[in-house]
Amino acid sequence: MKLNVPAIADEQAQTRQQLLEAAGTVFAERGFRNTTVREICQRAGANIAAVNYHFGDKEKLYLEVFRYSREKELERFPSLRESAPLPPEKKLAVFVHSLLLRIFDTGEASWHGQLMLREMIEPTAALDFVVAEKIRPMSDHLRGLVAELLGGRATDERVRLCSFSVVSQCVFYCHCDPVIQRLDPEQTAADSSLEKLAEHITAFSLAGMKPFRAGKK
Amino acid sequence: MKLNVPAIADEQAQTRQQLLEAAGTVFAERGFRNTTVREICQRAGANIAAVNYHFGDKEKLYLEVFRYSREKELERFPSLRESAPLPPEKKLAVFVHSLLLRIFDTGEASWHGQLMLREMIEPTAALDFVVAEKIRPMSDHLRGLVAELLGGRATDERVRLCSFSVVSQCVFYCHCDPVIQRLDPEQTAADSSLEKLAEHITAFSLAGMKPFRAGKK
DNA sequence: AGATAATTCAAACATTTGTTTGACACGTCA
DNA sequence: TGACGTGTCAAACAAATGTTTGAATTATCT
Numbered sequence: 001m002k003l004n005v006p007a008i009a010d011e012q013a014q015t016r017q018q019l020l021e022a023a024g025t026v027f028a029e030r031g032f033r034n035t036t037v038r039e040i041c042q043r044a045g046a047n048i049a050a051v052n053y054h055f056g057d058k059e060k061l062y063l064e065v066f067r068y069s070r071e072k073e074l075e076r077f078p079s080l081r082e083s084a085p086l087p088p089e090k091k092l093a094v095f096v097h098s099l100l101l102r103i104f105d106t107g108e109a110s111w112h113g114q115l116m117l118r119e120m121i122e123p124t125a126a127l128d129f130v131v132a133e134k135i136r137p138m139s140d141h142l143r144g145l146v147a148e149l150l151g152g153r154a155t156d157e158r159v160r161l162c163s164f165s166v167v168s169q170c171v172f173y174c175h176c177d178p179v180i181q182r183l184d185p186e187q188t189a190a191d192s193s194l195e196k197l198a199e200h201i202t203a204f205s206l207a208g209m210k211p212f213r214a215g216k217k
Numbered sequence: 218m219k220l221n222v223p224a225i226a227d228e229q230a231q232t233r234q235q236l237l238e239a240a241g242t243v244f245a246e247r248g249f250r251n252t253t254v255r256e257i258c259q260r261a262g263a264n265i266a267a268v269n270y271h272f273g274d275k276e277k278l279y280l281e282v283f284r285y286s287r288e289k290e291l292e293r294f295p296s297l298r299e300s301a302p303l304p305p306e307k308k309l310a311v312f313v314h315s316l317l318l319r320i321f322d323t324g325e326a327s328w329h330g331q332l333m334l335r336e337m338i339e340p341t342a343a344l345d346f347v348v349a350e351k352i353r354p355m356s357d358h359l360r361g362l363v364a365e366l367l368g369g370r371a372t373d374e375r376v377r378l379c380s381f382s383v384v385s386q387c388v389f390y391c392h393c394d395p396v397i398q399r400l401d402p403e404q405t406a407a408d409s410s411l412e413k414l415a416e417h418i419t420a421f422s423l424a425g426m427k428p429f430r431a432g433k434k
Numbered sequence: 435a436g437a438t439a440a441t442t443c444a445a446a447c448a449t450t451t452g453t454t455t456g457a458c459a460c461g462t463c464a
Numbered sequence: 465t466g467a468c469g470t471g472t473c474a475a476a477c478a479a480a481t482g483t484t485t486g487a488a489t490t491a492t493c494t
Binding site for chain 4: 036037038048049051052057058
Binding site for chain 2: 033034120121122123127128131135136139157158160161162164165167168169171172173175176178179180182183184187196197200201203204205207208209210211212
């Protein structure tokens with residue numbers, strides 16, 4: 001029972017949104033350079049001139065995809081605040097686990113995370129936006145955790161290095177997946193790998209930080 | 218005073234080698250896809266048809282660059298065997314330090330390492346060769362170290378995960394450099410950063426492995 | 435209903451890039 | 465010296481790709 005619904009406005013948003021969704025997917029799979037406008041339009045069921053009409057050019061579409069992705073994420077996760085107070089060790093486990101979920105995600109919405117991860121290693125004009133809007137908030141959150149774990153006497157540099165030590169272990173499984181598949185095919189199997197991996201990285205990292213706790217250096 | 222030197226053989230090798238060196242450099246900078254044959258030839262001081270003449274096509278040149286790189290490395294480092302027996306902790310420090318040297322290398326020969334690192338995240342038809350000839354030997358070496366550090370009761374899986382935890386911390390600084398530069402410009406400064414980083418990663422990793430030592434899991 | 439705006443479309447265009455071509459120059463050998 | 469092989473070159477070619485064009489279609493508004 002739709003009354004007073006601007007049907008055409010929906011139709012308009014339809015093509016544009018289909019382009020954004022298709023572009024997100026293809027860009028995440030292939031990266032910016034290897035993605036053709038023709039493939040995006042094919043996947044979106046749109047004509048090739050639609051990209052120019054709605055976005056201007058390929059690069060602007062790419063930038064718009066990140067903005068769209070950010071809106072979608074804010075819809076899904078309105079607030080990044082933790083709901084329950086947890087000990088920092090547990091918080092780290094949650095952080096690692098959720099980051100790995102994103103890395104190993106294979107669903108319809110997986111392109112959001114995958115595209116960010118790809119932009120990290122194949123930087124384009126969008127990187128500044130991605131760092132400001134997606135990476136820095138995550139990084140700040142992690143650094144807060146790490147600072148808590150290290151205790152009050154840790155230098156900014158130490159907090160930074162430890163944070164990098166944590167996040168690098170996680171993103172490695174996305175960035176170097178083709179290598180890992182060749183070195184150890186069994187590493188990329190089964191869903192249980194994610195839980196084991198999260199446990200390993202968390203334990204390794206918590207222990208790894210011990211030498212630097214409470215003003216030790 | 219050159220006597221009996223096949224001057225033309227040298228000239229012949231000259232163009233071919235110049236192409237290989239130039240290609241190595243450009244491929245390392247831009248990756249396979251973003252590199253044009255025209256730029257390689259320009260840097261090598263060769264005509265554009267030279268690539269087809271000497272190598273057949275762009276992809277074969279790319280593969281040949283890795284073979285050439287491997288030969289060069291074998292010339293420089295005939296054996297990967299350690300010269301002096303060291304405690305495993307020290308060996309790990311040496312491993313991390315030398316890997317970081319490669320990552321932060323800026324000299325004429327730096328393209329060798331940089332190209333391998335790039336191939337890890339932007340895989341091409343060369344990846345199988347690179348894994349077999351460059352990455353797996355390094356990985357096996359590191360796993361030997363890690364197994365020694367963990368003691369005799371560690372599972373293969375644990376050795377693997379710990380090895381990944383070490384190497385991921387190192388390669389992160391190459392693969393995600395553009396992000397790091399935006400997050401923390403001071404992180405990428407000064408030569409002393411490399412030493413500090415090597416110390417940090419070594420300490421973090423040695424401590425990180427402690428929970429898994431001597432059959433702990 | 436007609437005027438205007440928005441959207442879509444197929445074809446064309448412009449540029450880039452890897453590859454090829456055939457002539458020419460140079461080197462080697464009998 | 466001439467025949468043959470090797471290497472270089474400028475120009476041309478072929479294909480891919482992003483972008484543009486102008487007509488047609490659809491939607492909106494008075």
